[in-house]
Amino acid sequence: MGEKTYIIISPVMGTFYRSTAPGEKFLVEEGQKINISDIVCMIESMKIFTELRSEQSGIVKKILVENEDPVMKNQALIEIEPD
Amino acid sequence: MLFKKILIANRGEIAIRVIRACREMGIQTIAVFSDADKDSLHVKYADDAVNIGPALSRKSYLSIDNIIDAAKKTKADAIHPGYGFLSENANFAQACFDNNIIFIGPCAQCIARAGDKSAARQTLTDLGIRVIPGSDDILSSSDLACDIAAKVGYPVILKAAGGGGGRGMRIANNKEELVSAFSTASGEARVAFGNPDIYLEKYIEKPRHIEIQILGDNFGNYIHLAERECSIQLRYQKLIEESPSSFVDEKFRTKLGKAAIKIAKAIKYTNAGTMEFLVDKNKNFYFMEVNARVQVEHPVTELVTGVDIVQQQILIASGEKLKIKQEDIRLNGWSMECRINATDPNDNFMPSPGLIESIIFPGGPGIRIDTHIHDKYMVTPFYDSLIGKLIVWAQDRPAAINRMRRALAEFEIKGIETTIGFYKKVFENNGFQKGDIDTHFLENMK
DSSP states (O other): OOTTOEEEEOSSSEEEESSSSTTSOOSOOTTOEEOTTOEEEEEEETTEEEEEEOSSOEEEEEEOSOTTOEEOTTOEEEEEEEO | OOOSEEEEOOOHHHHHHHHHHHHHHTOEEEEEEOGGGTTOHHHHHSSEEEEOOOSSGGGTTTOHHHHHHHHHHTTOSEEEOOSSTTTTOHHHHHHHHHTTOEESSSOHHHHHHHHOHHHHHHHHHHHTOOBOOBOSSOOOOHHHHHHHHHHHOSSEEEEETTOOTTTTOEEESSHHHHHHHHHHHHHHHHHHHSOOOEEEEEOOSSOEEEEEEEEEOTTSOEEEEEEEEEEEEETTEEEEEEESOTTOOHHHHHHHHHHHHHHHHHTTOOEEEEEEEEEOTTOOEEEEEEEOSOOTTHHHHHHHHOOOHHHHHHHHHTTOOOOOOGGGOOOOSEEEEEEEESEEGGGTTEEOOEEOOEEEOOOSTTEEEEEOOOTTOEEOTTSOSEEEEEEEEESSHHHHHHHHHHHHHHOEEESSOOSHHHHHHHHHOHHHHHTOOOTTHHHHOO
8 A cells, every 4th residue: 555545444332334334335436536524434333423524535445344243443434535 | 929930031230120120030031142242241240141133133133033033942021122223112012012021111002102302392292381382394495484473483593404513503582583594594404414404492491401210110100200301411422320300390390290190191001101391491491202111320310219120110010009109208418420422532533432540439428330340341332332330429418519529530451442531521611510501511622
């Protein structure tokens, strides 16, 4: 992973969701262009949902976790290649 | 006939609470657990336990099929649903009925009636019990807002239909203020929630959340177990509860109790339930909703009335008549409860799951702890943040406050953040000690 890669990390231990609700379309796909403050995924911890937004614009390079998988605090979730 | 075997369709402290009630009655217990809870205390305490699926609630504790299968496999006569999860799910109560398993709670139709807010509003109006008056629908113009405000009486509050948590709300004391508040509130709602729709309610000044615990058997007998004061909340989550309420005297208690029983009779409610009211500073009370289950805060009622609410639920569900009469209910002393949550008060009450390295529990006179946690327990992120309840009993409110402060000082949980330190501040607060509280108390606490 290059120096330029920007990584979305989980702020809390929880469950990783790629959409805002079960059955909804995924928020982002690999290869997709995103803008600053776009919601890229959700983390649920203790029934509280947190939206994770990208602080950079760029291309979604790799989604590192499967939808609905458990994640740890500070775990890398999504790699973004900034513009 | 009393049940031989009860399956508890829940986890955590409430599963343990139900197991304890059963054990004292000589009833066998079946625990259910998800993959995340296989080492939990409720699994260890029960006579038998069944794995009902993966950690995600949707696939385990909320799976009606998995739970009914577990009950059939273990030949349970009845299911206790606890609170949360499937406890107020009419389909679950119906599935129990269809499989000849007794659901320990109100019947499916009754749960549906309790949950139907607009029908409930009509029923209550017919009974002469007040609900918070206001516009039932979204307001199309400030003229319409003024018409409704004139009917319900000032002050009124405008609320954003898309909102919550206090944002987009505006209070108006007269027509001039309402006209200007209407356009501001609508604009704010558009910016904050992308939806300009607003509705109007009569503004309740210094509202208190006061609820009445009731018990009703299958033969039309009802009693109430007085009130619980639950005004100490944050974002509509109760954090501290007490019984009795320092705001309720004997006359008002009788009035609230009669109203609660009237509602229960009207919807043919059975088993344990709670009628929630919002009470204004002049002791006008407005019905909010029915909680068709045992509540988190039930222990404060148990400690001042001496009635074991969970055992009563079991007896009523097994078809027994209520043996306790209204005149048997005498309040003795004062009880207070702190909900111990795995959240971080210094970080906006963000969830704080993780490994508990060590715990020291408070003890001594007048202390009750309902919890499932222990040393080296892993608080997982899959379920809600309640990890225990610290409940105290003393002869009066000042003594209960002192006892709670003493217990909080003894209580130590290492490894995760909890609300213990926050409660120490609340119990030191002068306004709280004087009982000068309302549902906005924590927002305004310095």
